[in-house]
Amino acid sequence: MKARDTLSYSFSAIKLRKLRAALTTLGVVIGIAAIVALLSISQGLQNTITVQLQRGFATDTLIVTAGGGVGGGFGVGLGGGGDSGFTLLVNDTQTINGIPNVDMSLAIIQRTVNVTVGGTNKIRTIVGVDFADYHNVYSDTFVADRGTIPLNPESNIVVAGRRIIDPQLNGTMLADVNGPIDIILINATARPPTTITVHRNITAILKEIGSFGVGGPSDSSVYIPIAQAQTLFDTNECDMIIVKLKSSDQTVIDNASKAIKDKFVGEVSVISATAVLGIVSSIFSIIELFLGGIAAISLIVAGVGIMNIMIVSLMERTREIGILKALGTKSRTVLLIFLCEAVIIGLMGGAIGVGLGWVLANVVALVFRGGGVFMGGQAAGATGGMTITPVLTPIVFLGALAFGVGVSVVFAIYPAWRASKLKPVDALRYE
Amino acid sequence: MTTIVEAMNLKKMYLLGKVPVNALRGVNLKVESGDFLAILGPSGSGKSTLLNLIGALDKPTEGKLLIEGVDVSTLNDNQLTDLRRRVGFVFQFFNLIPRFTARENIELSMSIADVSKPERRKRAEGLLETVGLKERMNHKPAELSGGEQQRVAIARALANNPRFLLMDEPTGNIDSKTANEIMGLVKGLNEEKDVTAIMVTHDQRLATQSKKTVLMLDGLIVQETVN
Numbered sequence: 001m002k003a004r005d006t007l008s009y010s011f012s013a014i015k016l017r018k019l020r021a022a023l024t025t026l027g028v029v030i031g032i033a034a035i036v037a038l039l040s041i042s043q044g045l046q047n048t049i050t051v052q053l054q055r056g057f058a059t060d061t062l063i064v065t066a067g068g069g070v071g072g073g074f075g076v077g078l079g080g081g082g083d084s085g086f087t088l089l090v091n092d093t094q095t096i097n098g099i100p101n102v103d104m105s106l107a108i109i110q111r112t113v114n115v116t117v118g119g120t121n122k123i124r125t126i127v128g129v130d131f132a133d134y135h136n137v138y139s140d141t142f143v144a145d146r147g148t149i150p151l152n153p154e155s156n157i158v159v160a161g162r163r164i165i166d167p168q169l170n171g172t173m174l175a176d177v178n179g180p181i182d183i184i185l186i187n188a189t190a191r192p193p194t195t196i197t198v199h200r201n202i203t204a205i206l207k208e209i210g211s212f213g214v215g216g217p218s219d220s221s222v223y224i225p226i227a228q229a230q231t232l233f234d235t236n237e238c239d240m241i242i243v244k245l246k247s248s249d250q251t252v253i254d255n256a257s258k259a260i261k262d263k264f265v266g267e268v269s270v271i272s273a274t275a276v277l278g279i280v281s282s283i284f285s286i287i288e289l290f291l292g293g294i295a296a297i298s299l300i301v302a303g304v305g306i307m308n309i310m311i312v313s314l315m316e317r318t319r320e321i322g323i324l325k326a327l328g329t330k331s332r333t334v335l336l337i338f339l340c341e342a343v344i345i346g347l348m349g350g351a352i353g354v355g356l357g358w359v360l361a362n363v364v365a366l367v368f369r370g371g372g373v374f375m376g377g378q379a380a381g382a383t384g385g386m387t388i389t390p391v392l393t394p395i396v397f398l399g400a401l402a403f404g405v406g407v408s409v410v411f412a413i414y415p416a417w418r419a420s421k422l423k424p425v426d427a428l429r430y431e
Numbered sequence: 432m433t434t435i436v437e438a439m440n441l442k443k444m445y446l447l448g449k450v451p452v453n454a455l456r457g458v459n460l461k462v463e464s465g466d467f468l469a470i471l472g473p474s475g476s477g478k479s480t481l482l483n484l485i486g487a488l489d490k491p492t493e494g495k496l497l498i499e500g501v502d503v504s505t506l507n508d509n510q511l512t513d514l515r516r517r518v519g520f521v522f523q524f525f526n527l528i529p530r531f532t533a534r535e536n537i538e539l540s541m542s543i544a545d546v547s548k549p550e551r552r553k554r555a556e557g558l559l560e561t562v563g564l565k566e567r568m569n570h571k572p573a574e575l576s577g578g579e580q581q582r583v584a585i586a587r588a589l590a591n592n593p594r595f596l597l598m599d600e601p602t603g604n605i606d607s608k609t610a611n612e613i614m615g616l617v618k619g620l621n622e623e624k625d626v627t628a629i630m631v632t633h634d635q636r637l638a639t640q641s642k643k644t645v646l647m648l649d650g651l652i653v654q655e656t657v658n
Contacts, residue, residue, distance in 0.1 A: 005542040016530050323526045326488055327540045328516030328591075331508060424488045424515075428526065 010340035028349025031299030036357025107238035118174030128229020147177035147204035310415035322427025342412030350404030361390035442493035472647035519588030578609030
């Protein structure tokens with residue numbers, strides 16, 4: 001039998017039992033759709049996170065925190081120190097500025113405190129930075145939407161992140177430029193501890209950032225001059241030092257990182273954007289493997305379904321196989337006819353599955369985006385107003401198709417082989 | 432006249448469950464080209480087994496079976512398959528494929544033999560004309576009467592220009608009037624188109640319409656009659 005005749009014969013057999021073929025195909029559709037949806041969403045999520053990280057954490061910057069050792073970098077922002085009791089001081093920036101390839105560095109002091117704006121009290125992060133230097137490093141994000149960010153700020157002003165003023169990001173402003181903002185500090189040394197309310201004025205409101213970069217500006221922070229932070233929190237220690245390099249070249253990053261570590265005799269952690277991106281990417285590969293594995297299980301189940309249906313169909317068509325063989329059909333051709341049916345089911349299921357998975361991924365992304373609508377402000381806050389654009393890479397697209405066809409064929413091999421081995425005399429006698 | 436089929440001390444044993452059955456116990460038979468042979472016998476006499484062996488659907492246990500001079504028992508599966516394409520088989524229960532029309536059923540046997548598509552169509556239509564079913568070629572088996580289905584089956588059997596036609600109770604499942612028509616068709620093919628035919632039947636009356644009749648009993652040919 002010629003290949004085209006074999007194919008059209010297989011097609012005619014599938015067309016005969018449309019509902020059964022459709023249900024068998026549905027198994028493949030579900031499996032492939034799950035794989036495509038999960039992988040394209042996680043791919044999209046990874047892209048979103050990567051972009052936001054890159055925005056909030058420029059590639060030519062390093063973040064230095066106290067506490068040496070492996071992985072210490074993830075203590076960022078928690079102000080954690082090493083076991084040795086080493087802490088970074090605000091004027092350690094001078095030491096770092098002396099290291100080759102360092103353009104400049106700036107210290108950050110941050111605390112989590114209660115902040116009252118327009119009568120609403122919320123726990124927020126207070127960040128003490130040098131406004132001019134901070135803007136120099138984060139020139140895209142540390143930008144005022146209303147008011148202006150002063151380069152030589154007075155002591156009684158703050159720069160507010162977007163969500164400080166507009167928590168729902170829907171235009172409902174709790175205050176405006178020149179409005180009052182209260183920072184409630186705890187006097188921990190007093191017994192019993194007391195609260196101190198510090199009155200400040202909003203001098204600028206940042207434009208919406210949407211990202212959550214390490215060290216970079218965020219929508220939910222209140223920025224005060226570094227000297228003010230030192231006074232208010234009564235400290236010379238800083239939580240991190242952001243280092244701007246003269247180039248984002250990988251060797252420059254590596255050399256500067258090492259030089260900084262060496263300078264502080266291993267008592268600091270230095271992380272770079274590329275390192276964080278590397279970690280993010282490796283975490284996502286694990287997640288994708290895990291999700292893909294779960295989805296693959298459903299495809300295996302579909303495969304068992306195909307095998308089951310094929311065996312039933314084999315029994316129903318025993319006589320037909322007998323006729324084919326009596327007419328001179330080779331065993332190999334009978335095998336091909338059955339495998340061909342599996343390929344058709346796999347291809348149809350794969351194609352529909354990829355389409356459905358893609359639609360599903362986009363629906364999920366849409367729900368995610370509209371989280372605020374569906375789940376109220378908290379969800380929107382949790383996702384940080386993140387926008388996920390599902391990504392369907394050609395590898396996932398072709399891989400899913402191939403996997404669908406592969407599973408169908410693998411599970412059809414046994415029934416097809418059995419069909420091909422039927423003896424014509426026995427098959428013709430079969431009732 | 433050349434010898435097409437020659438059986439020498441042909442034996443066939445098969446297992447029915449676990450019980451061995453000696454279906455053929457040493458059959459000697461010679462069929463010449465142009466013959467119309469009827470194999471007559473009661474059920475269980477081994478006539479269908481003999482026909483299946485001649486049609487290369489099964490292999491003998493012992494003895495020799497020469498089809499056009501080639502010993503069937505020495506052939507492998509692929510060679511047996513090739514042999515089947517040179518044999519036209521007609522079954523009692525027609526064995527047409529229900530989802531295909533009359534024409535498609537005939538074309539199927541040609542597509543198995545790798546005949547080109549336009550040639551298939553041309554030949555199928557010619558054959559349907561020969562068996563008198565040209566008008567009904569686009570009907571499916573379920574839309575045809577038993578007699579019509581058997582005519583399609585005969586047309587299908589002839590599609591690849593077989594060396595001989597093998598018929599297993601071809602009229603066993605149709606009424607006697609139609610059976611006569613079918614017999615007339617086969618006789619016509621044999622006499623006018625020189626098609627060699629071997630027919631298995633248990634109907635004495637039909638058997639006499641052939642050129643030669645052999646009677647089988649308990650796996651042996653017990654009598655040969657030239658009609």
